[in-house]
Amino acid sequence: MNRLKSYPVLQKEFSISKVHTEKGDDMFIYNTATRMKARPNEATFEFAQRCRGNKSVEEIISELSQMSGESPGKIQKDLSPLMKKMVDNNIIYFAPSPLHPPRPEPYEVDLRRRLPSIMLEITRHCNLQCKHCYSNSGTKREGELTYEEIKQLIDELAHTGVLNIVITGGEPLLHPHLFDILAQARSKPLSCMVFTNGTLITEEVVRQFKELGIVSVAISIDGATAETHNAFRGVKSFNRAVQAIKMLKEAGIPIRANVSVHKSISDEIVDVLRLLKKWGIDEHSIHPISYTGRSEGSDFTITPEEYEDILKQVKKYEISCGEAKKRLPYGPELINCGIGLSSLFIKSNGDVSPCPAFPDEISIGNIREVTVAEIWNNSEFLNKVRRMSASENDMCRECPHIKVCGGGCMADIYRRTGELGWGDPFECAYFTVYDDYDPYRY
Structure with a gap:
């Protein structure tokens, strides 16, 4: 194939976006299948954003030459190693003829700062009545977003430069259009993670998750035994969650275990960790139950001192396994927990919150009335927090x-x-x- 006459195309898993921020242009090439991202220089971005399958290498060289004032020969010489590197890293491929239709144009938007991640609650409907549910989920909430509204929202998020979307509930598997929503998000493409209690996961659900390229499924584990877990979540929920983990693991889908720390689990925490290791869990979080929703005023929440004692048990176990953490579990990008800096929570009725841990009384807008970008740029609450x-x-x-x-x-x-x-x-x-x-x- 004559490389100059071929048509470079960004692989479907990759998104490319530029956000004009207060501190300058924030450019990303992002692999939505692995959540790996790179900040390219201007020259790399200019080439990559033209890899839509509708222009040949020769045409791209001509455009870049006119834009920069450099000769086509110089541009071609500079592009050759870049193209090789992008092919070797499976970022682009070369088509022999133009793509119809071409890949969509890269997203470009003006924001105070980039908004990389959204947590989207698609319903409050849930098949369990967990004692510690921060959102009081159970029955479907009045005025929940329709499927069409969620589709429009996903389009808006992609055009706002969002990279990652976390689908949660309620129990998202009770939403009749969950897989359509995920397919819509993946087509942008956005990376997708799903939070679930695991009780409704079947082989067919796993198959669709795999087919859609879901980057991770988070399942809640609230005890090392069925007795402890079920006391918080409901009869048979533990066995179903374990079965879900086994099916996801067999399919090669990464799993995150969300472990809620409460008084009943304090004596079982090491046994929980042993189970997670046995199941081959890829990632886990161990966090105290929030003082909101159904847990507010309860007698099973723990004190900071009790949490410290539990963490000491955790660390001792990690050291014994040769797995002691030598770094923070979430890394530098979630410093200050992300509030006002890197994420928003959108509730099933369209209300926007700084994060899911805030009570319903804290709403900084509704997507039916104002765009996400406007909320992110102009919210008095967020700007106060940023200061x-x-x-x-x-x-x-x-x-x-x-x-x-x-x-x-x-x-x-x-x-x-x-x-x-x-x-x-x-x-x-x-x-x-x-x-x-x-x-x-x-």
Whole structure:
């Protein structure tokens, strides 16, 4: 094949976007199947955004030459190693003739800062009545977004430069159009993760997840035994969740276990970790139950001191297995927990919240009335949070972990005090135990 006459095409798993921010252009080439992303330089971006299958290499060289003022020969010489590298890394391929239709144009938008991730609650309908549910899920919520509205929202999110969408509920598998919603998101393409209780996962569900290229499925595990787990979630939910994990694992779909820490699990936490290891779980989070929804005022939530004791058990187990964490579990991109910086939560009725841990009273807009971009740019709440700093808190100011902790969970502090601020005692407990990270990485 004559390379100059061929048509470079970005692989379907990749998205390319440019966000004009207050600090300059934020450009991404993002693999939605692996969640790996790269920030290309301007020259690489200019070439990559033209890899839509409707222009030959020769035509692209001509365009870049006219744009830059450099000779076509110089452009071709510079492009040759770049194209080879992109082919070797399976980022582009060359078609012998034009694509009909071509790939969509790259997304370009003006934002104060990039909004990379959205958590979308597609329904409050749930088949369980978990004692600690932060959203009080159960029956379908009045005025939930229609399928058509969700489709339009996904289009809007893609054009806003969003990279990743987390589908949650309620129980998302109860939504009659879940797989259509996922297919719509993957076609943009956006990377998709699904949060589920696992009880409704069947071989057919797993097959469709695999076919759609879902990057991860998160399943809640609330105990090492059926007795403990079922006491919180319902009869037979433990066995069904375990069966779901086995089916997902056999299909090669990455699994994340969300472990809610409560009083009943404190003596079982190491046994839970042993189970996760036995099941081959790829990732897990261990977090205290939120003081909101059904758990508000309950007697099964734990104190920061109890959380610290549990984390000590966790770390001791990790060390014994040779798996001690030497870094933070979420890395530098979630410093300050992401509030106002990297994510939003959209509820099933269209209300937008800074994150799912805030109570329903905190709404910063509704997508039926205003665009996500307008909320992200102009919300007084978000702009207030962005101006706040953990260094304003006396306790945080002197803490050696302030750069990575950023003050902890603002939503948790709000639920406890009714005020926005920093100094989350549960985060303090975490860093008291996990204090052996490399501070120079963050």
